[in-house]
Amino acid sequence: MCNCCITTCDSKSSAEARAPAVGRERTATAHAALCCQPTTPPTPTTPTTLSTECPGMGSRSIALLLALGIAGGFAQARYYGKDLGPLSQLHHGVRGRVYAVDSKTLFIQDFHYDGEGPAAYFYVGKSKSPDAAGATRLRDERGGAGALRRYRGEPVTISLSDGLTLKDIRWFSVWCDEYAVNFGDVSIPRDLDYPKPAKVGALRGIHGVSSDQIIVVDAQTLLITNFSYDGEAPDAKFWVGRGDQPSPQGIRIPDENGKEDPLRKYDKKTIVLTLPGDLTVFDIGHFGVWCEAFTVDFGHITLPRAQVSNVPPSLKMLGVSPQSKLNCEVLNEEFGFEVRWAIAGDSIVLQLVAKLDDGEYMSFGISGHPSRVQMVGGDVAVAWVDKDSFMGYSKDYYLDAKSQCAGVRGTCPDERIVSKTNSVRVLNAALVNGYSIVTYQRSLRAADELDLPIFTNTSQPVIWAIGPLNSRLEASYHHTYLKEDKFIEFGRPPMWNCPMPESEDEGVPSVAPVAPGRQHTHEHTHKHREPVRPESTAVIKPNPVPTPKPVAKVVPWEIPPIQCYEPSDGVFYAQMGPTGGKHGYSAITGHVGWGISWYINGLLIPEINVVRGKQYTFVVEGGSNPEIPAKYHPFYITNDPVGGYYHKSEEERKGIQIYAGARRLRSGEVTPTGVGRICNWTPDSQGPEADEYPSFGAYQRSLTLVCETGDPGVVTWTPDRNTPDTVYYQCFTHRHLGWKINVLDECDVEEAEESRVVESLALPDDLQSQESIQL
16 A cells, blocks of 8 residues: 555645655655555564654655655654653652663653652662662752752653662662652662663675674664775765665665765774664664665675664653754864853753863863953863773863862862762763864753853853863863953854864864763764754764774983982972973873972972981972962872872871871871972973973973072971882872982992082071971
8 A cells, every 4th residue: 555655744745755855866766666565564562763743844754754664653652761660659740751771871751740849859779669878869850959840741861970870779769858758769670681782793895895893872873983985986875774685765874974975985984873863773674885876785784673672762862952053162273172062941061172182181161250261260061081991071160279179179070079069961972083072961050059150141251271180080280271251152043163174184073962871982083074963963972992002102301310419418499390291290200290290409300319317308499378279389208109198088098108298286187397488490481382392401491480488498307217218209288299209228429429400509597497207
């Protein structure tokens, strides 16, 4: 029967369906032919997502329905993941059906709650049944931490807290804190087989078509690694269809840039393809490269139902979809740093893109001042992609000061200051041709006292920065940042103010949408930048691919060590200075610093050689005012290679010894003694960047010592037979500012010679040394 061809829509829609775009006559004919072929309806267990309603559907959507032979009443209920069952309906009208989307994401279909409970929240727990003891409160679907609002049959997607997966919990509940009452819950089976990406076959065929194993990331997304094709055929397309073999009755699907043009040449490129409209992997039986003009199969794989039946749903299927077009603004051209965004109801989806080195972060947010750029008081998201694990991260930060986080002062993650205040929800992340791309969502409103609101009716000053992460994976100093006022009107009509080059040799490629809760990261070597297509509003999150070749280590500057015979009087000057770019602190120590570090006698973190039994004096000029964390660096000597003793927990302090620079009060508190005025070795603001100097000696000659008023501090130290062979000079309040001290049993005085760096400096008469206390 051909009723599906003529009764599905009205005459206007049918006319649209019969009016293909230029160059599509062959496909339209194939569609019409297929429509009149007998079709087998999907089995009851087959989830499909194709709409049976015609209003609003374009000709392409109708053609999809007809071409796949599933129109005319065969569409099934939408797919949301693994069905966990309905919420128990206990109080306040709570009801809805809960699905496991993936290992860290839950979806509630048709969620209802009257909003009248005094303090209701989403909770998960490990106990047998809902109980406040040991339970974990979750943020709502907008990332908010407040009590739940009223819900009237809405789709709700919820992410588990960091570190939790569905394997760890036994129930999900709408729980009232004030009265310890369960409003409604659902159990989570111990043996839950939650949805996860599936690997299928690898492409092999003619015209050089090949790939690694293809990953079905979710029900609408395919990740194809190391894809090759010689580009010589006139009309090759990515192709899907019913059954195991490609045929003219299939349909083309857009390439990684959303285009349906004949495929160009690919050489071991990794691409992400998105099935158009409501089409899912459950509706097709194969994928491949097909020459449409000559009906030739260049290579294909089958998509066995058993292998793809438990993949996650896509973001679009869950209704997580911002406005159809994105905004984009360039923040920094050198790093290709862009911010893209779209308003999604009461929240905003932002995407940060930048070409970062390994271990670097990018940050973006709202200025701490309402009418100009100001870092202090700002509310930013710090984002990065780990190039070893390929995981993406975005953390909510409050900028208390311009220094790195020390305790709860400085540039700190919100959760370091107040627990459960991370208002940023990572949606997805990717590595694309060397660019780090992180997409996250936050509420337009301020979710807590550490957040600032994002307005949609006016312009706001914004701030951004790029810099290295420290060993705690927290923002260290920023080497590149906004130095002039910049305003963004977040609520403007969509406007793409970023480069859109015609050349394939420029820019950042666009990326395709995937479901939340999964990181899928890929190296995408086709370089082409354009805004995400209207149907690609959820943006990125590809699955991990094999680790790329390690980047060659940067050769560190040669910093001459301070020998055991220099200076002859054993006096060292400890001052602050810059870390010296890529060839300085990070290359010497193997980890990033904060942007500043100790200089000893004018040298950047030199190794110091000392002799047991000899007294040494450190004239300390690292700052004395603890109210200004960025300028307060007490000097101490310890067996800890990290430093920052002041902010360590009791557990972290176990096994740590301090040999000089601190004393223990009667109360048991350890307080630093190595404090004094601050002196900084300061680079020439008009001179070259540190990386441009061929040696530390050349860089050192560009530095000028600038000291604030006040007196230096003094730390004396006599290493003894109980002192380890290697100890470290560090900052008491910040991590990773110092380096090694080698403790020797003796020093051959016959080899004594003048210091290779600076002349010995006598201790001024007005400075009185004092004994340091070993802890």
